[in-house]
Amino acid sequence: MKILVYGINYAPELTGIGKYSGEMCSWLAANGHEVRVVTAPPYYPDWSVSAPFSPYSYKTEWIDGVKVMRCPLYVPKKPSTIKRILHLCSFAMSSGIRLFSQLSWRPDVLICVVPTQFCSPIALLYSSLSRCKSVIHIQDYELDAMFGLGMAGGSNSSDSRVKRAAFAVERWLLSKFHRVSSISNSMLNKANEKGIATEQLMFFPNWSETSRFLAVSGTDTLKAHLNIPPHHQVALYSGNIGEKQGLESVIEVAERMQSDSVTFLIVGQGAGKERLVLLAEQKRLQNVIFSPLLPYEQLPTLLSIADCHLVIQKKGAADAVLPSKLTNILAIGGQSVITAECETELGMLCQQYPDIAVRVDPENVEALYQGIGICLEKPRFNAIAQNYATQFIDKESVMKKLVLSLNTVLSR
Template identity: 25%
Template structure:
């Protein structure tokens, strides 16, 4: 089977969509399937093309047996709604124009978070007369409303109609949470064609390891209890809460033992750095995004990982993929996200759940993790045990079985044109 996969994020980018897509495609390739990925020049989240790449009309490379075609797009930082829409739409157009040059395709997969990539997948599948699958990673445009990135308007209403059109036209929909599946069913989408394949972890790479001594020394973190956030610094993440918690930790009689490490970039990064300086938070260390190969070294520094999103109904339906990376490395979590992901933390016993945007609760959680060593070790061992249920290799096989069923069904109806 030849799978054409459309995504606007792919390694060397290190965000969750890039990692999921690459790890799934790598497994499908190892099982003998041909995989072609159409993506853009790596630039997320700073909006700057990575070293060694150019924003050309067409460039190709091979990554662990995966053919990767990189097409031109309008590149901008992950900030500013209008510019980001131009970014998304330019990739959509380029991906559509590139897809006819990929021959003998059996199916097309388009992945969100933003669904303009799914639009491109739909068009490409119609041109090739093959089935297509919508991989739903985010309820977009509902997430735009949730973070207040755009005021209510007829434009958002039209975008939502397009979203529903794509769900209906897809031969199958793969969601990353059960809550997303339930949302679609409530909105009239046939539940029989919706499968759930959660995010997971590459347990061959994310596994327990000693703290990186060189990094500890370089960052001035030796002998400190380190709570860290690794990921995008965006509107959805409400990382002001972490700074408020850092101020509370600093004010404790033994506050000097605690450090907060924030690694990543995003629309709110500069503002957070400025605010931390103005608050005199010398117990907060900011680190820019690092490569996929390097990020595990930084994970190793953490005694506890902080996962956090704004307090809004929409985010009760998401499962941050970093949760599984923490579990795989045996790092207990302080989980400031309500809903389905909080249920996983509690069911697996991987850490402490706290109310989103509650700095007092976060501060208390950090202190509890330090002081109650028995509980800490229990969270650590339970997380490692639970991570095996979310092995990316097995999840990739689960999704592949669904893709094969879609192709078999299409072939049963009529011969596929290539």
């Protein structure tokens, strides 16, 4: 099968969508498929393009047998709503040139990864001209996240004509793809609510390489490297530090737990990190440690040092986004505290599999404080979490099902 993947994030990004797109394409290439990718230089979650990549030029490279074509884009140092829109538009414009250079290659399937929705009109035009099947894979509902977090306006933004028009355009674009896939049942339900027919939907969850998390060593060495007192329990947040996480609540809880033998370890980068570090400094907290992202091969060890994993999001964010960090937490058999409302995907997961995690209401410092306390009293290993990961989100199983789904699309 010849597969062309079109999306703004790709390897070697270590977190989020870029990680999954990179692993997907590498697996497909290793299993005999021809794969090409049109993407941007890696910039996430630092919001900075580092050498040897450049935000100003086109570049082609090969990664794990995949031809990767990088396109220039604008990357704001401090993203705001307007700057994010300019950022997404810049990639849509520059990438269209490289995408249409692949018309003569004639792929069987084009997979357009959201974000960014800005690329979907270009993807649909390419699919029509090349006569290939089109799949739009939704990792994040951009509009839902934007309006849910109030990033697009004031308190009346939910009733604005701009919002209604934006969702109408989104619904029309989604309906034109041969398949609409997403990473959770609630996100597929949301697509259905947007007017996408059930037979047009395709389940394609994020995964974990569960075998990597079965036997982990080096935890004491890593704790010493991060200056964590050996007798302390660890409450770990690892991932993007952005607007939708609302990690200020973690700092508030850390302040209340200064006398406890608990270290709050916050690992990652993002637009909100500077503000979070400043808040911890203002409170003179000695039990909060910040660390940049560690190399991917150290991830199992990092997750293994945690007595409590923090999956933190603001209200409204959990409806639109299923945190990718949770897959590896489940695979390691970690105990976790999840901030989510009952009706969200995360909330329903906790209801369906009791004790898989401790669920608390988002943006509630008291509830988070209580939840972390409960989590730290539990055994470090959570068999329910690891069994779920092995059964439902193992990478090999998920990828084989994707190939079967794509072959079904091609046969129609």
